[in-house]
Every structure is written in C-alpha cells, then in structure tokens.
Amino acid sequence: MKIDLKPSTYLAPVPAVMVTCGDARENNIITLAWVGTVNSEPPVVSISVRYSRHSLPLIERTGEFTVNLVTKELLHATDVCGTISGRDRDKFEAAGLTRGAGRAVGCPYIAESPASLECKVIKRVDLGTHAVFFGEIVNVVADEAVVKNGRLALEAGRLVAYENGKYLYTGEQAGTYGYTAKEKK
Amino acid sequence: MKIDLKPSTYLAPVPAVMVTCGDARENNIITLAWVGTVNSEPPVVSISVRYSRHSLPLIERTGEFTVNLVTKELLHATDVCGTISGRDRDKFEAAGLTRGAGRAVGCPYIAESPASLECKVIKRVDLGTHAVFFGEIVNVVADEAVVKNGRLALEAGRLVAYENGKYLYTGEQAGTYGYTAKEKK
Numbered sequence: 165m166k167i168d169l170k171p172s173t174y175l176a177p178v179p180a181v182m183v184t185c186g187d188a189r190e191n192n193i194i195t196l197a198w199v200g201t202v203n204s205e206p207p208v209v210s211i212s213v214r215y216s217r218h219s220l221p222l223i224e225r226t227g228e229f230t231v232n233l234v235t236k237e238l239l240h241a242t243d244v245c246g247t248i249s250g251r252d253r254d255k256f257e258a259a260g261l262t263r264g265a266g267r268a269v270g271c272p273y274i275a276e277s278p279a280s281l282e283c284k285v286i287k288r289v290d291l292g293t294h295a296v297f298f299g300e301i302v303n304v305v306a307d308e309a310v311v312k313n314g315r316l317a318l319e320a321g322r323l324v325a326y327e328n329g330k331y332l333y334t335g336e337q338a339g340t341y342g343y344t345a346k347e348k349k
Numbered sequence: 350m351k352i353d354l355k356p357s358t359y360l361a362p363v364p365a366v367m368v369t370c371g372d373a374r375e376n377n378i379i380t381l382a383w384v385g386t387v388n389s390e391p392p393v394v395s396i397s398v399r400y401s402r403h404s405l406p407l408i409e410r411t412g413e414f415t416v417n418l419v420t421k422e423l424l425h426a427t428d429v430c431g432t433i434s435g436r437d438r439d440k441f442e443a444a445g446l447t448r449g450a451g452r453a454v455g456c457p458y459i460a461e462s463p464a465s466l467e468c469k470v471i472k473r474v475d476l477g478t479h480a481v482f483f484g485e486i487v488n489v490v491a492d493e494a495v496v497k498n499g500r501l502a503l504e505a506g507r508l509v510a511y512e513n514g515k516y517l518y519t520g521e522q523a524g525t526y527g528y529t530a531k532e533k534k
Contacts (some may be wrong), residue, residue: 165492165493165494166449166460166490166491166492166493167490167491167493167496168452168453168488168489168490168491169464169488169489169490169491169496169499169500169501170489170499171391171392171466171485171486171487171488171489172392172486172489172500172501173386173389173392173486174392174418174464174466174486174489174501175364175366175384175385175386175394175416175418175466176364176418176503176508177362177364177508177510177519178363178364178385178386179360179361179362179363181360197386198385198386198387198388198389199360199385200360200363200383200384200385200386200387200395201358201360201363201382201383201385201397202383202385202395202397202474202476202479202481203383203397203476203477203478203479203481204358204383204399204477204478204479205477205478206356206477207356207357207358207359208476208477209360210385210387210395210481212386212387212388214389231360233359233360233361236523239523239524240529243524243526243527243528243529243530244529246526246527247526247527247529247530248530264351267353268353275351279354279359281356281359281360287474289387289472289474289483291387291388291393291483292388292389292390292391292393293388293389293390294387294388294389296387296388296395298474298476300356301356301357301358301359302356303353303354303356304353304354304355304356304357304359305351305352305353305354306351306352306353306354307350307351308350308351308352309350311352311354314354314355315354315357316354316357316359316513317513318361318512318513320512320515320517321517321520323361323362323512324523325362325510325519326526327503327505327508327519328501328502328503329525329526330505330522330523330524330525330526331522331523331524331525331526332505332506332519332520332521332522332523333519333520333521333522333523334362334510334512334517334518334519334520335506335517335518335519335520336517336518337515337516337517337518338421338424338509338515338516338517338518339424339428339515339516340514340515340516341428341431341432341511341514341515341516342428342431342432343428344425344428344429344432345428345432345433
C-alpha cells in the first residue's frame, strides 16, 4: 500500500563530512550532509551551505574549501562541529582536531581525517535556503596507511553516513559495481 | 604521514539509487550514485547523468525524474540497472521490477522501493562528463509500512551506500544529529 508524503529531504544515505574553509589566518569547520559528487572528469563535488552560516563568507572570499571524510572515530568531533558556531568558538579546539596546512588550497585540512579533498569553487547556484558550491577537486591529502597503488583504499565500514537526522555506521561490503554482469558470465 | 593523491571522485559514502524517467509510454531506470540533497526548503536533489546515457534525452524531454531509494533487497536489481542499457532491454523486465504510475510526475516509480521521490527539474548545469539536474521534490510515494506520523521512518540499516566501486550495507545507528550538545547538558 503506497501513500503520498509531504516532500522533504529524504534522500539517503548521504555522506556526513566536515568541510574546512578560510585561510591560514581565519578558518572554520562546518559539518555537512548536503554534499555529493556531481562530475567524474574532472572530479567535482557539490556542497550546500545555509545562508546564515559563518562559513559562507569564508568560502565566498577564498573560492576554496576542503571536504574531510569522517570515520567512526571522528563522529563525536563531527557532531560538535555541526552544533556549535565558528562565530563563538574555534571549532578545531572545541572538537579536539588538528589543522594541517593546505597544500593546493589556502584553507587547512583536518589532520585526523583519513582523506581530505581540496577543492576550488568553479560554480555557485543559489536556491531557497542554501548556496550550492561546485568545487573541483584539485588535490587529495591522504593518510599513507589508506593508500594502495596510488589510490584511496579505505576498508569497508570505516566511514559514517547520515540518514534523516541519524548518523549510521557503514558496514560490510554488499557487492562490487557490476557484480551481476560477472555472475552471468 | 600524509601524501598527495591524484584528484578523483573519492567522496563517500554516497547513496546508491535507481532513478526512473520518461513517461507512461517510454521510460527507463538508471542507477546513480552521483546524487545528493542540495536544498532543504524547498527540498531539492541533484542527479548527475553521463552524456552518453539513454536516460538523458528522456529527462530533457519531460523535465521530470523520480529517485527510488535502494534497500538491501533491491541491490541485485540496482546493479543490473547499472550495467545494462535501456537501449537494449526493458530494465523493469530485466531486473524484475514493477512500474507504479507516477502521481505528481509522468514517469513511473519502482513499486518495490520503499520510497520514491518525484521530482521536477528546476535547473541544469553542464560539466565535463555529466549533466547535473536539480530536481525539486514535489511528492513522495512511500510504503505505508515505513511511514510514522506522516514522515518517512525507515529502520536504520535498510539502505545501501556506494563507496569507490563497492556497495556497502548501512548498519546500526551511530548517534543522532546534535547528540554531543545533549550530552553536555
């Protein structure tokens, strides 16, 4: 039995990430789930930022941001960075996180994240509540321990997802893209 | 020890969804992971479609699409729809899926999905390999069994995520948004 529901942001599971922005002097962390990959070559991500957020003018001014992936171990810090404002507190300090000096961008990355996607804004779209920034990934800063053959190779289940107000662990591998075609052969 | 990697589409975990498009006469299913929420009010999602895809002209012609959420039980069908082309086969038939007649849009939804987000295109952005469509969610068709107080309330762990070529199960709830602020009080 199907029923109609009032439209809402039900797409799930989406990533839970910490986005860093600003420069060496003034910077901030913003926890976001309204993010996604939008293009493969070049690799481009989109991040959506509420107009009221302290991070918005930092991203506007520099045209740069970094998407830091979130592991289970980083969940507490991620929630802290999602519930306090950079106007009131230094979020790196409040959440116990370490600044790494940006490599291809001016904003710091989060040293505790296994992989940080350094991005330059190539387009902005304005919608009702959020500014959407498309950022081309220009460099990836990764822990040597999670790199294999020059590519990011995180174990399944390390990252955290977000679904309608809840953080969810990701679990075991359910399959590999294209597995049904291989089964047929 | 941090190293720099060649930029790639490393954002994860992202949703694995089946998008339906077209109209009652000609329609298709496309499996996508380059999707995301981009605005809260009104609720807007983005979907990125490779230029070569059979679904692209269908979305262009109708200005509509439906995002069908993917449970574990739908993973096999999702992979099938991601590896064959609607040019060659009827994907509903090939994947064993049932068409539901669209309610607020002309394209069918997938009856086996617990929730289908019916969308109207409000903007298109063209990038290197993908056309990005922003779709306002105009109606949500949901299984009565997963609705509570008029809202979608899926159990944690029912949906599937995608991470760098792998499908991942989502697992237990790791926390609720804002849990660290509540702990402090």
